[in-house]
Amino acid sequence: MIRTAIYGYGNLGRGVEYALSQTPDMELTAVFTRRDPASLEIHSDAPVYHIDRALSMTNDIDVMILCGGSATDLPEQTPAMAALFNVVDSFDTHAHIPQHFAAVNEAAQKSGKVAIISVGWDPGMFSVNRLYASSILPQGQFYTFWGKGVSQGHSDAIRRIPGVKDARQYTIPVESALEAVRSGSHPELTTRQKHTRECFVVAEEGADLAAIEKAIVTMPNYFDEYDTTVHFISEEELKRDHAGIPHGGFVIHTGKTGWNSEHNHVIEYSLKLDSNPEFTSSVLVAYARAAYRLQQEGQKGCKTVFDIAPAYLSPLPADELRAHLL
Amino acid sequence: MIRTAIYGYGNLGRGVEYALSQTPDMELTAVFTRRDPASLEIHSDAPVYHIDRALSMTNDIDVMILCGGSATDLPEQTPAMAALFNVVDSFDTHAHIPQHFAAVNEAAQKSGKVAIISVGWDPGMFSVNRLYASSILPQGQFYTFWGKGVSQGHSDAIRRIPGVKDARQYTIPVESALEAVRSGSHPELTTRQKHTRECFVVAEEGADLAAIEKAIVTMPNYFDEYDTTVHFISEEELKRDHAGIPHGGFVIHTGKTGWNSEHNHVIEYSLKLDSNPEFTSSVLVAYARAAYRLQQEGQKGCKTVFDIAPAYLSPLPADELRAHLL
Numbered sequence: 078m079i080r081t082a083i084y085g086y087g088n089l090g091r092g093v094e095y096a097l098s099q100t101p102d103m104e105l106t107a108v109f110t111r112r113d114p115a116s117l118e119i120h121s122d123a124p125v126y127h128i129d130r131a132l133s134m135t136n137d138i139d140v141m142i143l144c145g146g147s148a149t150d151l152p153e154q155t156p157a158m159a160a161l162f163n164v165v166d167s168f169d170t171h172a173h174i175p176q177h178f179a180a181v182n183e184a185a186q187k188s189g190k191v192a193i194i195s196v197g198w199d200p201g202m203f204s205v206n207r208l209y210a211s212s213i214l215p216q217g218q219f220y221t222f223w224g225k226g227v228s229q230g231h232s233d234a235i236r237r238i239p240g241v242k243d244a245r246q247y248t249i250p251v252e253s254a255l256e257a258v259r260s261g262s263h264p265e266l267t268t269r270q271k272h273t274r275e276c277f278v279v280a281e282e283g284a285d286l287a288a289i290e291k292a293i294v295t296m297p298n299y300f301d302e303y304d305t306t307v308h309f310i311s312e313e314e315l316k317r318d319h320a321g322i323p324h325g326g327f328v329i330h331t332g333k334t335g336w337n338s339e340h341n342h343v344i345e346y347s348l349k350l351d352s353n354p355e356f357t358s359s360v361l362v363a364y365a366r367a368a369y370r371l372q373q374e375g376q377k378g379c380k381t382v383f384d385i386a387p388a389y390l391s392p393l394p395a396d397e398l399r400a401h402l403l
Numbered sequence: 404m405i406r407t408a409i410y411g412y413g414n415l416g417r418g419v420e421y422a423l424s425q426t427p428d429m430e431l432t433a434v435f436t437r438r439d440p441a442s443l444e445i446h447s448d449a450p451v452y453h454i455d456r457a458l459s460m461t462n463d464i465d466v467m468i469l470c471g472g473s474a475t476d477l478p479e480q481t482p483a484m485a486a487l488f489n490v491v492d493s494f495d496t497h498a499h500i501p502q503h504f505a506a507v508n509e510a511a512q513k514s515g516k517v518a519i520i521s522v523g524w525d526p527g528m529f530s531v532n533r534l535y536a537s538s539i540l541p542q543g544q545f546y547t548f549w550g551k552g553v554s555q556g557h558s559d560a561i562r563r564i565p566g567v568k569d570a571r572q573y574t575i576p577v578e579s580a581l582e583a584v585r586s587g588s589h590p591e592l593t594t595r596q597k598h599t600r601e602c603f604v605v606a607e608e609g610a611d612l613a614a615i616e617k618a619i620v621t622m623p624n625y626f627d628e629y630d631t632t633v634h635f636i637s638e639e640e641l642k643r644d645h646a647g648i649p650h651g652g653f654v655i656h657t658g659k660t661g662w663n664s665e666h667n668h669v670i671e672y673s674l675k676l677d678s679n680p681e682f683t684s685s686v687l688v689a690y691a692r693a694a695y696r697l698q699q700e701g702q703k704g705c706k707t708v709f710d711i712a713p714a715y716l717s718p719l720p721a722d723e724l725r726a727h728l729l
Contacts, residue, residue, distance in 0.1 A: 095662050099542045120662050174729055175722065195729055202535065204729045205713055206672075209528065211728070212689045212716035213682075215425045259675075334685055336421050336446050340677035343651075346532075349585075351666035356539075359660055363538045383724055387531055388709040390538035396501065398709055402537070403500055403521055403530045 079103040079369045080139045081362075084128065084158065086110050086117060088322070089167065090144035092358025094121055102392045103366060106138055107131075135161050140365040143167075144358075152177060159184040159192040159379070163368045165361050167197040174200070174381075182379035191372040192379045196364045197357040198348055199223070203328050205382050206346040210330030214342055217332020220258045222250035222271060226324025226353060234299045235276055238292045240284030243312065245319040247275045250327065261331040261341040267302075274305040277319055279312045324353035363390040405429040405695045406465045407688075410454065410484065412436050412443060414648070415493065416470035418684025420447055428718045429692060432464055433457075461487050466691040469493075470684075478503060485510040485518040485705070489694045491687050493523040500526070500707075508705035517698040518705045522690045523683040524674055525549070529654050531708050532672040536656030540668055543658020546584045548576035548597060552650025552679060560625045561602055564618045566610030569638065571645040573601045576653065587657040587667040594628040602633045605641050650679035689716040 079102060083090045086108050097105045098121065105123040107130075114125040126134075131141070141162040145151050147170045155166045159181050168177050174195055185192040195201065199221070207219050228248050235244035254271050257264045276293055280286055290307045294300055310318075325348040334340045350356045364382070367389035371380070388395055393402075405428060409416045412434050423431045424447065431449040433456075440451040452460075457467070467488040471477050473496045481492045485507050494503050500521055511518040521527065525547070533545050554574050561570035580597050583590045602619055606612055612635055620631045636644075651674040660666045676682045690708070693715035697706070714721060719728075 092660065095660055098662070099660075171729070175726055178725060200729045202539075202670075205535070207728045208713045208717060208724060209531070212713075212718075213528075213685045215718075334418065334421055334425075334678060334681040336424070340681055342677060342682050343673075343675040344528075345671075345673045345675075347669075347671045349669040349671075351668060352660060355660040355666055356668050359539045381725060381729055383714040383721070383729065384712050386710050386712045387534045387538075391534060392538075392541075395709070398534060399504060399707060400501055402533045403497070403526045403707055403709065 079366060080106040080137060081365055082107045082109060082131070082134075082138045082141050083144055084109045084131065084141050084154065085144035085150065086119065086125075087144065088354035089358055089361075091120070092352070092355035093142050093144060093361055094119060095355060096359040096362040097121075100362060100366075100392065103362065107134065131158070132161065138162055139369045140165065142361055142365050144361075152180070155192065155194060156180045156184040159190055160188045161190070163190045163192070163365075163372050165193045165196050165365045165368055167201070167357055167361055168195045169197060169200055171200065178379050178381070186378045189372075189377045191368045191376055193364045193368050193381065193385065194379060195381055196361050198350075198360060199326065201357070201360050201382055202348070203326065203346070206328045206344075207330070208383055210328070210332075210344040214330060214332025214334070214344070216334070216338060217330055217342075218263045219328060219330035220266070220271075221326065221328050222255060223326040224248035224250050224272065224324065226326070226350070227319075227322050229322075231274065231276075231299055234296060235278060235293055238289055240281050240289050241278055242281050243279040243315055245277045245315060247277075249273045249275060255327065255329070258329045258331065259343055259345070261333075261343065263331065269302055269304060272303060274300060274303045276305065276307045277310050277315060278307060279315050280309055321351065322353045323351055325349040366390060366392065405692060406432040406463065407691055408433045408435060408457070408460075408464045408467050409470055410435045410457065410467050410480065411470040411476065412445065412451075413470065414680035415684055415687075417446070418678070418681040419468050419470060419688055420445060421681060422685040422688040423447075426688065426692075426718065429688065433460065457484070458487065464488055465695045466491065468687055468691050470687075478506070481518065481520060482506045482510040485516055486514045487516070489516045489518070489691075489698050491519045491522050491691045491694055493527075493683055493687055494521045495523060495526055497526065504705050504707070512704045515698075515703045517694045517702055519690045519694050519707065519711065520705060521707055522687050524676075524686060525652065527683070527686050527708055528674070529652070529672070532654045532670075533656070534709055536654070536658075536670040540656060540658025540660070540670070542660070542664060543656055543668075544589050545654060545656035546592070546597075547652065547654050548581060549652040550574040550576050550598065550650065552652070552676070553645075553648050555648075557600065557602075557625055560622060561604060561619055564615055566607050566615050567604055568607050569605040569641055571603045571641060573603075575599045575601060581653065581655070584655045584657065585669055585671070587659075587669065589657065595630060598629060600626060600629045600631040602631065603636050603641060603645055604633060605638045606635055647677065648679045649677055651675040692716060692718065
């Protein structure tokens with residue numbers, strides 16, 4: 078059994094706990110939290126410890142699964158934990174991946190551990206599909222679309238507007254843009270042409286709805302470059318109809334082959350997820366298995382999904398994979 | 404430059420030639436044929452040699468790309484060539500992969516070369532997607548659908564019927580079956596429920612059309628378990644409307660997460676290919692790059708797509724991949 082631990086118990090940590098309950102070869106050794114451990118109710122019977130305790134448990138844990146946020150948690154936690162454990166994280170600030178990689182790699186090279194960063198679906202499974210497709214059809218182009226799904230960052234941005242009590246924002250890919258991409262015409266698409274944004278807003282009593290709507294649709298970076306629809310609904314409606322955290326999206330690559338580039342090909346990968354964090358957690362757990370195995374083979378340092386052969390993700394032995402999945 | 408050669412110049416070999424013309428880091432050193440080399444017209448300016456000449460060119464070729472057929476060519480050629488070169492092949496008889504792997508592995512372990520077998524889209528990219536999806540969502544199930552596309556084997560079977568001059572057979576996935584699978588209900592689907600078969604047949608003059616149709620739709624293994632439609636058309640129509648070799652298909656995996664398995668997820672990978680052999684060739688070329696690199700790193704023996712980390716397929720360096728594709 079691969080002994081794993083969860084570092085941070087929010088939506089992602091809970092998702093890892095659920096995902097581990099589906100694995101035949103991995104067990105949950107401990108959950109680490111910054112909160113008072115006694116205050117935490119978890120689903121399984123693993124012990125809950127304060128994060129400080131992790132430092133003394135390097136012999137008890139094969140892989141530490143980091144479940145913090147990308148903004149402030151992971152830039153500190155991943156290098157610190159990679160100095161002690163094999164780790165996986167879901168660092169998803171695309172622009173900062175190179176510097177995160179460098180910091181984690183330095184720690185993991187020194188400790189002789191394996192760290193796999195930016196695991197999830199984007200970055201993660203979407204990245205892998207971009208790489209496969211563009212390697213196979215170099216005379217081509219890929220497009221990434223997100224949604225339909227809840228953007229936590231955009232929902233939070235709406236909640237910060239005066240007069241807003243609660244809000245949920247959906248990112249929605251534009252169907253005609255998807256079709257244009259699938260046609261192989263390699264269209265140039267603006268931000269506005271690729272996605273729309275739909276907002277469900279609970280306003281405080283007596284709030285100026287027109288002012289709220291204007292504040293949303295003109296908000297720089299978040300909404301001004303999109304066609305945005307705003308619906309005002311009651312708190313009950315928000316709870317009833319918008320409680321989930323669904324997401325998903327599409328990576329579509331089209332490319333040409335033939336001596337005169339006369340043949341077109343479409344490679345499409347899509348996800349439709351009822352729970353964004355639980356799917357991300359499931360990817361993290363599969364890559365935690367890989368991190369442990371790679372380190373057992375003598376590897377060390379920071380890796381990404383690009384560096385991991387698919388066979389390392391499965392609990393099945395190589396001959397079974399060849400016989401049944403190839 | 405990685406020096407590659409093509410072994411066998413049919414549809415697949417031609418496709419490899421085209422794919423190599425799109426790579427910045429690989430060149431075509433030679434084309435080997437069983438035919439009279441002088442009789443072969445190829446598109447690029449590489450020399451054409453008889454296959455016997457390959458034996459004396461082990462220092463001139465980094466990867467031999469094997470383009471023979473799975474029925475009789477590859478079971479002999481791949482082990483023989485793996486004794487001398489790094490090789491890739493597209494062996495696609497699923498049931499015989501374990502024994503092919505064993506034979507090729509023995510040769511490649513002895514020679515210290517890397518052999519990657521069963522490269523293409525199924526087996527190949529479809530296999531990789533089955534593996535990723537089932538590793539991420541173990542409480543789930545995958546389904547593979549093929550088409551719409553031309554099945555060469557079924558077209559040949561029709562051509563062997565007395566009175567048939569030429570024929571083209573399309574395999575078509577059943578839309579309602581795709582939808583049932585995407586719903587996450589894990590339906591049990593019979594062969595008949597998953598695919599239909601559509602045949603375009605050119606009959607000889609005076610042939611008994613009813614007898615031909617009956618011979619097709621009742622043919623054991625090929626058609627009897629399917630709903631099959633037969634259209635009789637003229638030779639001109641066949642040439643005009645059915646000259647291409649399109650194919651494609653879908654790998655759809657649905658699985659559940661959550662403590663009570665309350666969340667459903669759909670992972671879907673699909674291909675829509677204008678030219679089945681040219682796409683397969685493009686995959687072969689990407690994996691030829693991987694075979695060479697792995698052997699340069701000191702690896703040896705037989706591998707499959709499951710054993711190859713995605714980064715090995717791309718001509719781009721790791722830091723660029725992380726910065727732009729992750």
